[in-house]
Amino acid sequence: MYPCSNPELVAAVSEAGGIGVLQPVSLTFVHGYEFAAGLHYMRSLTQRPLGMNVLLESSSRIYRRRMEQWLSTALAQGVRFFVTSLGNPRWVVARVSEVDGVVYHDVTERKWADKALAAGAHGLIAVNNRAGGHAGPRSAEQLIEELQPLGLPVICAGGIATASDFARALAIGYDAVQLGTRLIATTECTASDAYKAAIVAAGEDDIVLSERITGVPLAVIRTPYVERVGTRAGPVARWLLRGRSTKYWLRNFYAVRSALQLRKASLDPKSSRDFWQAGKSVEGITSVETVARVLQDFASHL
Ligand SMILES: Cc1cc2nc3c(=O)[nH]c(=O)nc-3n(C[C@H](O)[C@H](O)[C@H](O)COP(=O)(O)O)c2cc1C
DSSP states (O other): OTTTOOHHHHHHHHHTTSOEEEOHHIIIIITOOOHHHHHHHHHHHOOSOEEEEEEOOOOOHHHHHHHHHHHHHHHHTTOOEEEEESSOOHHHHHHHHTTTOEEEEEESSHHHHHHHHHTTOSEEEEEOTTOSBSOOSSOHHHHHHHHGGGOSOEEEESSOOSHHHHHHHHHTTOSEEEOSHHHHSBTTOOSOHHHHHHHHHOOGGGEEEEOTTTSSOEEEEOOHHHHHHOSSOOHHHHHHHHSHHHHHHHHHHHHHHHHHHHHHHHHOTTOSOOOOBOOGGGGGOOSOBOHHHHHHHHHTTO
């Protein structure tokens, strides 16, 4: 999770029996680690398996080269589980399969799953309409029905906060769950106390989709700041997003600006912009807990 995946949080998830997934831009740009050193630090906190998120979207060649280097370093340090999102995972599958690792691809509907299958992905992460981050258009029930026939393992992402949410996801056919919002409201996450308190206080109706940060709808808590600035991209931005070349430049501009804004809003206790990403799973989150407590509670329902 950008920018909330501090290394202590990722390691705590693995140590508690899940697979903590590191986000390389978060690790380096937000939390200030040189990539290999950050991974080494996480390894000092847990010997258990770690995963890595490979974001594929950017059309910048420099970014792609950097991601390839991060992937090589992660493979060299023994990471074998990768979560790809926002593009075609083929090159990641090719590299990871050489060492018998696995790649699970984030999908929001069947057409992306077909592409992931054709690219050789080993599993699917079904991002539903309750998810934090870039939520999909479908419910968890619709997604499992669409994706199960493909024969790959399917993970439910979105709306999982409690052990009974977890049990329900398994009962309708999912093989596992991916947690986002629930893990921000933990003692190990270094997000600001105000952000964690807002997650605890919010109900599902307080989650709105905003285009104002990344240019595409992002699930955030409706705070006074969000109400003040609105959730739609301005008319000029919308016009630029329609043109092919202007869209490219605007997306790159958004990528840099949103990285800076989210970092400040999520981690800096003095930020005046309460712009906080969260999914509808806020409904079931009633306190800040340790990661171990959250995962033990889930495990007790297996
Ligand atoms: C603050 C935040 C940041 C996120 N950043 C990323 C990211 O960098 N890459 C990604 O693939 N998914 C990202 N996600 C989506 C999560 O991986 C996950 O699919 C989603 O949070 C699940 O929904 P939940 O929040 O209801 O648990 C993010 C979610 C949140 C809440």
